[in-house]
Structure formats: structure tokens, C-alpha cells
Amino acid sequence: MNNKDSNKTEQMELFSKLVSQIPMLIYVLDKHWNFKLSEGAALSKIGLKPGEVVGKSARELYKDNTNIISSLDQAYKGIDTSSILKLDDLYLEHYIAPYYNKNNEIDGVVGAAIDVTNRLKSEDELQKTRELQNAILESVPGMIYMYNDLGELLFWNKWHETMTGYNKEELYLKKFTDWFENDEQSLAAINQGLQDMKTKGFGETEAYLECKDKTKIPLYFTARLFKLDGKDYFVGMGVDISNRVAAENKLKVLNHTLEEKVIERTQELSDANIELSEVNQELTAMNEEMQAMNEELSNSNEKMIKMQNFLVESEKMASLGGLVAGVAHEINTPIGIGMTASTHLQDMVNDLLELNKERPLTSEDIIPYLEDIDKATHMIYKNLNRAATLIKSFKQLSVDQSAEPKRLFDLCEYTNEVLLSLSPSMKKTKIKINTICKEPVMINGYPGSLAQVITNLVMNSLKHGYLAEQKGIITIEINRKDPMIEIVYKDDGVGIDNDIIDKIFEPFFTTNRSNGGTGLGLSIIYSIITQQYKGSIKCDSEKGKGVKFTIYIKEDII
Template sequence: MPKNLYDTLLDVSKSSMIDAGDMQSAGLLILTAAIHGLGINRAGIWLLTEDKQAICGKMLIDGDECKLDSDLCLARRDFPRYFDSLDTERAVVANNAHTDPGTYEFRDNYLIPNGITSMLDAPIRHRGNMLGIICCEHQGDAREWTNEEIAFVSALADTYGRAVSAAQRNEYEQKLKEINEQLEQKVNERTDILQTALRNLHHTQAKLIESEKLASLGRMVSSLAHEINTPLGIAVTSSSHCASELKRVQQLYRDEQLSEDEFAQFLQAIDDGLQLINHNLTRAAGLVRDFKLSGSIHIASDEEVFDLRACIELSLKGLQPLLRKHHIACELAPGDAVPLNSYPGAIAQIITNLITNSIHHAFAHTEHKRIHIALETHADKILLYYRDNGSGIPVEIRDKIFEPFFTTARRTGGSGLGLSIVYNLITQKLGGEIELTQDQAWGATFSIRIPYRT
């Protein structure tokens, strides 16, 4: 390639306008380079319609005149020979445009009125698809386009395809920004609702604490406060997961590694997350509303027959974002279905509180964090074993862990109600028992006995 063409192409390729996402600036730069490199006065960018039945002028430089978004379109039905040439997706090289099979159709209506004798059209490609052409038009005596000139214009067309990618990337980033703003707005709205609900709940609980014994307080808090805590915990977890996914996809965009499939999966994940947030926040708001109307804090799920194993699996599935965030492997030992006539909401809350307790207290110095849950069925009872491989529970506080408001993590926001609620749900709601096993070599291990009613 002659040095002047090579230098012109290099200047265009290095220009920041190509990757800025501004198609008009990039197009003008490319057409100006084509005019300068080929020594012509006319050059334009034409883009195919979506159905490829017409090609329309996007930009044209004719001497000192520049037209943007021309209303001139050429239909396939009017110029079939030219479109047959385009369908090959190779450059249309017309040394004599008046007689060339691909361009002679333009002779009377376009070539002669504009004094055009030779044409060189190079296809613009983006992600393997042809979008249009860069059309270089020579006026004066017919000229023979050299291989170097054909390669030069083809390289400019490829550069325009690069500019299209930059523009799409900017569009995707803008869409991500809008999604992020919408997500933040919805989260903020729901957070305001939650904060109001929690302030009202805390005020009510303070009055109850003043007038009730610790045992009564445990029952009341277990029936309302942590009935509400379940949907709140799921909503907060889903919100954190959505924010994490958003940061991951934003990084992929910045690295120019985001595929269309990944973007579609991201939108689906965000939609699923928002539905989960909306569902659980609505549920929490409903619990608070019912409490205000009835004046009772003993709100619980109805008793029903359900599969205990499936209930635990569903609870673990909902907690997966939180477990992944803290790099915890949680498993339920395989086994048969366990039909039980009891309270599935209480079971879900017990599992959630035990896992949350392990996260907050057990794994500060554990590298490979694990939680194991197992079920055993007997004639009159079901045994549920929960254990983690954390640091265990010191001997001096084992007798206090089920007391309301007892916590070793007060400074980090611990309320001291997690295991107290577990204890009250098991002993009062389910009519069962829970104990902390003496052997703490593997971490904390809880043994839960539930009456077996079917």
C-alpha cells in the first residue's frame, strides 16, 4: 500500500473519534480520509435497511458540501443488478460505472447528473453482518481502481464497523446506567417503607419488653418480628445479589467482553431479583399492617402438610446469594421425602436464623466454610442435625445462647434475637426441642427434635 494511503489509514485508526461512539464524527473522519486518499470529491456512507430491500444515504460529502441522513434511498426492486452485487458482500469495483454490470442502472438518474464516471463501494461489516457500504465516486475521466486503493477503502469500511461497535457499547452502557438508577430508586423506595415499618415495630417491641417477661417476649418476637425478618432478609439478599451482578456486567462492558447472551441473562437475573424483592417487601408490609389492625404480634403461617426436605431445600435455595457472598458451601444430606403436618414458615425461619448465626459468628478464622444439614425419621419424631465447621461456641456462653438479646456481636450490629427466635419457634410453635451438642470439634452442632405428625 502506498505510504500516503497507509499514513492516512493509520491516522484514522488511531483517532479517538472512532471509539468515542459518535457515529457522525467517525463517519465524517472516514469519508474525509477516503476523499483525501483517493483524490476524489464525492464519498458517502449508505446503510442497508433491516430487511435489506433498500439502501439509504447516511452521510455524503460532495466537495465543500456535507449532507447528513439523506432522504435518498435505493430500492432493490428498482436496482436489482446493483443489489445482486451487494449480496456477494464483496467490494463493487466499477472502473467504468456507466457500463459496469453492477452500476450501469444508475447511469441516467444518478451517474450522469452528478458527473460520476467510476465507483468503488466497500462493504461495512459488523459482527459478521453487512450493514452497508462506503461509496467512493470519481468524477472526470474513468479511472481504474488499484488493488491498493480497494484495500484502503475496505480498511476504512472495517474501521466504520469498529465505530458501530463503540456506539453500541455506549448505548449498552447507557441502558445499564438507566437500569441501575431504576434499581436504586426501587430499592430506596422499599428501604423507606422498611425503615418506617421497622421503626414502628421497634417502638412496639420496646413497650412489650417493659410489660412482659423474657419468656413472653421471646414468644411474641418469634411470632412477629422474625416472621417479618424472613421476607426482609430475602429482599436484602436479593438486592445485594442484583447490585453484585450489576457491577460484574459493568466491568465486562468496560473490558469490552460483554456478549449479547450475557447481557440478556443479566436482564433476566435483574428482573427475577426485582420480582423477589417486590414479593417479599409486600409480604413484610402486609405483616406490619395486619399487626396494626389486630393489635396482636402473634402472626404465623398456617399449619399444613408439606415435605420437610423440600421445604429446607427451598429455604437453602433462597439463601444461595448470601451463601455465595460469604463463600460458604451448604449441603442437605440426600434422602427420601419427609411428609410432616406442621408449620413450613417456622421451619424456613429456623434454617435462615441458624445459617445467619453461623455467618455472623462461626467463620471468622475458617478458610473452607461448610454447613451440613441432615434429617432422620423415627416413629414419633424427626431429628434435624445442623452443624458448621467454624470456631465453635465457647463453654462459658453455651448456657446463654438461647436467651433473648444475648449476643457477642453487639458492636457489629448483632441483636441477640436470632437463636432465641429459633428456640421459641422449635419449643413453642413446633412443640419440639433443641440442644447444642457437647462435642464442638467440628464447629457448632445443633440437634433439633420435632414431633412427627402426618
């Protein structure tokens, strides 16, 4: 061997030693596809040792791996290739290139591969995280946004476009204050919120946002300040509070009307008590009883005022506007009857007093009046008792839905209380509700949540399940199925199409959006049953054959 060949051998050995320490694999094939070199620390990951395949044919070794054969074939044609190879659970980033002899002819190929398994897994996890974050942002029932230090919009969710009516091109770099430029009061509130954000790091306010079609939506806005690459940005969300604002306005009018009626009725009762106090000794006992009843009526009115005040606060948290209407409607009838009977009683007393001025009263004069007075007081007592019962029932239900304490309660009895609160809505329809409970079913949980489930199911049937003036029957059956409790809700309405039944629990899915449907009713039910009560809910329906919801919940929520 001459010196020149010896130097080449030494250089090749040195190169092999160096390559064997690198966390990758390098190989060289001659023009007949035979390995001339196979080195690198990464060989062990595919079950080979350095130099183990030298002299062997790559075509024979990888005949079952079409990707490798195809890439090598391209290299022998003078084309550089790169690809990701999957060998069991291992991913290799593979590079192949031809090498040429002195005559510029392809004399073989060289290849290198590096293990990118961890990198690809990290990229996959990052992609999953981004998809999850995007899904969360798109599921929020409100606007999500990010503005730069110039107040220009950089990022938003789909709900932002849906609510405002602007497309992506129109929203990009739109100024935050532009939404309120035609409303000085809203603009002032927004500027105050931004000022709080700059001084405290967080700001919040309520204002009316002007949409593309010039409609204005009341929203609750938040803004959180943060820095990115040395620049100021802020993120936040805008939540539609239209229902709350409408309910508050309605309650203000209702409270004002109720206060006037209470003052008027209280004054009338006070005048009646003064006149009744002047009757003769035989009517004194009856008059004292009337005073007690009048005091009870006054207390009932005070309770109604307190309930109204309570409902104002509760509406802010749980949207109990419907319950307020139910209270006013249901209590109005017994109180009206009581006031009518009280007025009639006052007239009888005045007649008796006038007769007493004309001549001394006899038993024949007094007895008919006493009989009528007895009937009137009985009517007043009966209707006051009815009003007190309604107030107690509505008060318990409203407390459950706002404070939401965990307590032990009879699900059957509580269901009937919830249905009682829905009676004003039911009276406007020809739908009847039957409840079937063979025995008391005690549950330790959150009654307000179950009240929302029952209310949403009933209102969903009334809005979507029946046509106008259509008769129907809703059945709610409650049974103990150890270790769970079964609730079966059925109606005999129009039913649900098979092609949409799998979507009914999705947030914002509705077939009645044009009439104000939000698509949240059944989604809220699904969340309460599956998350809070660790149970399940299933819907069975056919078009024209009604709907059936089968619910299973735990009897004791931990």
C-alpha cells in the first residue's frame, strides 16, 4: 500500500470515528446500491451497528419500504430528496443526494437521517393545544378581542363577526373607540374603563356597541393590559346583556306600579278599619278579626315588595324575569278577590250604621248582616291563604335558583313547585302537564339547577314542540334506579328530525333563531346533568311523534 492509499484509509477511519459520535446516521451507496459506509450514533435506534450493513444491498434490505426505495431511485436519477420516514414508533428526517465521479457521472448516493420523533411529537402537541384554545375561544358566548397600543383590533373570535356583522377584512385594525363614536355616554364609559386598565391593569364597563347595520347592543366589556415584545396590548371580552337590561327596565316599571297599588290598597284598608271601629259592641269582635286580616293582607303586600326586590337582584345572576311575571299574575287574583270582598264588607257595615241611626237595631236586622259578613271574611281568609301559599312556593324556588345551596330535598315535590311557577306560561296554551311519582325521591344536591333543567325542557316543548292552539300532554316521570335517579320527560308534539337530533345539545344550535331562539337551552341542560350531577341525558324522537328525554343523575352530589 502506498502513502496515498494509507492517508485515505486513515482519513476514512477518522471520519468514521467522528460520525459515530454524532446523534444521526450517515451512509454511502455505490452505483450498484451496495453500502460502502454506514455510521452514526442513531443507527442503534433502528437496531443496527456502525458498519453492520456495509457490502449489503440497500435494494434488498429495504425492498418492503417503498418510500426509501423511491427516494433512492430519485437520487440515482440525479434528484436530491428529503422526507420523513416512519419506522415503527421512530420518525427520521431523511436526506439523499447523488455523488459524481471525475467524469461527472453518478457514482452512488449519500444519505443522512436524524431522529425527529420528539420534535414531531412536540409539534403535534402544540397543534392540539392550538386547536383546543381555538375551540374554547369559539365556544365562548361573546366577543373575544385583542387590541394593540394604538387601540387597533388584531385578533378576534367568530362570535365577534356574528354579533357585529363585519367580516374579517373590515374588522382588522378597527379602532376600539370607533364602536362608540355616535354615543357619547357609551364612549365616556369605555374611556373610563380603558383608563382603569392603564392604572390598575384591568378595566370593565358597560356600553352600547354599534353594529354594521347601525343597531346598538348593550354589552359588558373587560380589558386586561399585558406586554409583548416591549409593546402594550390589551385583551378582553364583550358579553351581550340585552336580556338583563330589558328585564331590569321591565322590573323598574313593574315595581313602580306595584308600589302605587300597595299605597292605594293600604290607604283603603286603613279607612275601612277606622269606620269599622265605630260599629256597636256586637260587631266589635268581628271588627278586630277584620283588623287582623287587614294586617295580614298588608304583610302579604310587604312580602310581595320584598320578593320583587329580591327578584331584581336574582335576575342579574339567573335571569328570573319569567318568575316575576308568574308571581304578579298568580297573586293578583286572590288579592283582587280579597279586596273586592273587603269593599263589600265595608258597604254592609255602612248600611248597618245608617240603619242604626234611623232606629234601634233588632236581631232580625243584625243576623242577615252577620251572615253576609261571615261569608265575606271567609272569602278574604281563603284568598289570603292562597296568596301566602303562592308566595312561599315562589320564594323557595327563587332562593334555590339564585343562592343555589346544596341541600336535601324531595325531587317529586320540588318538581311540582317548579311547574307551579310555570303556570302563567302554561295557561296561555292548551298543553297539560302530568307528573308521575310513585314514592318520595330524596336527593342531596342543588335544587336550582334541576329547576332550570325542568324549566328549559318545558319551555323548549312550548316553543318548539307544539303549534299554536295545539292540544298536548307533557309527562314527567321520576323513579329511583339504584344507584341513580331516572327522570323521563315526554311530550306528544311535532318531534325532532332525525338529521338534527345529534346536534340538539350543541351550544348555539337552534332551528328557531328568527324568533329569538339562542340554542343554549338544551346545551345548559346537558352541562348541568353531565357535569354538576355526573349523569347522562339521551333524546329519542321521530318527526310527528313527540320527544322523549331520559335523564339519569346521582342522588348525592359530592
